[in-house]
Amino acid sequence: MPDVTARGLRFHVQECEGDGPVVVFLHGLVIDNLSSFYYTLAAPVAAAGAHSVLYDMRGHGRSERPATGYSVQDSVADLFAVLDALGHDRVHLVANSFGGVIALNAALLRPDRVAGLALIEAHGPAERSFWHEDLLNTLAKSALLLEYERTADQLLDSGQRRLGRIAATADALLNGTTLMDDLAAAEPVRPAVLAALDRPVLAIYGQHSDVADAGRLLLRHVPNCTLHTLTGHAHTVLQEGTAEILEVLLPWLAHHAAAPALAGAAR
Amino acid sequence: MNDVMSEVVQMLTEVVGEDFLLDVEVGPETSFSDDLALESIEFVALVDRLRAHYGDRVDFPAFIAGLDLDQIMNLTVGDVVEHITAREEAHA
Structure with a gap:
């Protein structure tokens, strides 16, 4: 099913079938689109038994590009509308870069629908207003x-x-x-708000990342957070550290999504 | 041009647009990256069409999952046609 209509817009969607928990991938900004996850994590996560869902955010990739509606609140509403259109209720989110801002805000708004978060080089957590x-x-x-x-x-x-x-x-x-x-x-996600996030978070950052501070804030303030640092990497860990991310992500999903089959599939 | 080849070229045309393909003669040696300069998101769209047309027995997601991004982008039109033909014969 390559396209769905949500909030009156056409979204390009790709799904990799699996019987297990639904894992939704949120890509980064402007030059990014669902292909960065399609060629890296989505297929191995599906092969391990999860149901992978990828979509191009509004204006990105092959989704429709309206002139307005690019706030974080709109992006969160788009996410849940796309999931409604696909019939997915409770999901795990895997986000890269600015997709992390959407994932965090989605989990804070609808903790009933977001079971857990894997945040790769995520923007969002910060202590001051001019954070970005x-x-x-x-x-x-x-x-x-x-x-x-x-x-x-x-x-x-x-x-x-x-x-x-x-x-x-x-x-x-x-x-x-x-x-x-x-x-x-867009406002940052401040420490006091992170402290109220009662969902498991896996944070993955490159050792030399320019957003590593966000990872440290997640570890310090989110009650149930694991931080994994990829030695020698900077911001582009999704493409350059794919195998190492899978070694951490698959067992984490297996544990938190109660899908033990995922654990044995790390490669 | 055999049937599978012309079907793949037709789907490519739908993905990248006719104007561009008029400038390139597509053959088995044509690569998606160097010759066609396909964006990675366009290759996703092409795989989607291949999947819809040939069905699950051609199993493109598994074909793709076995390759890394560089290998995928270095594929030629002939590689894809060969994969389809081989899988179709296996099911014939």
């Missing part, structure tokens, strides 16, 4: 370059189709939607 200044600055610079240097057209004209298309998607999101403004307004 670096991320916003990076995106703002990209937005200007894409608009004034016509990066996408230049790449496409020079025959670099893949990069050109990625740049065109980034341009459309950063310069053609409210995503930047909506992101700027």
Whole structure:
């Protein structure tokens, strides 16, 4: 089933069949989409017995790109609407990078529907309001370059189709939607709120990650949190540390989702 | 061009759009990454169409799961056609 309609929008969905617990994958921002999980964790998690669900968030990948509705609250509402459309009630969430903000807020809003969280290089936990200044600055610079240097057209004209298309998607999101403004307004998940999160959390961060502080806050404040640090890695652990993530993730899912078959499948 | 080959090319056209494919002559040696410059999300969409068309007996998710991302992107159109043909013969 490649597409579902939720909140009036068309979402691109991929599912890898399994009889076990439902595991939903939440990708990162702008140039990311469901393919980063499709080629790394989704198939091994499904092969181990879980039911993997992946979708492209609004504006990303092959989902519809409306001009508005990119707040964290909208993204959380999109998640539950997609799950409603698919008929999934209680799920585990696996999130990468900014997907972590969506996962944390979803678990805080609907703990009855989120059984556990695996957060890979997740943004979100922070103690101060201007928590994502670096991320916003990076995106703002990209937005200007894409608009004034016509990066996408230049790449496409020079025959670099893949990069050109990625740049065109980034341009459309950063310069053609409210995503930047909506992101700027996003609040961090503060320590007092983390302390109230009564769901098991597996936090996975690279040793040299620029968001490692978020991992330390999760470990310090979430009552039931395990932190795994990947030695020698930075932010891109999903692609570069896939095997090591699976060694940690599959036993963790097996334990918390009460699906023992998952534990033996780590490779 | 054999039947499976022309079906795969048809599905590719649906995924990437006709304009682009007019510039590239697709044959068994054509690679998804270097020659077609497919985005990884477009390959996901192609696999989806292959799955819908040939059914579970071709088992693309398992075929893909056995490869890493570099291997997947280095696949040629011929590799995919060969996989389909072999699986179809196994079930014939």
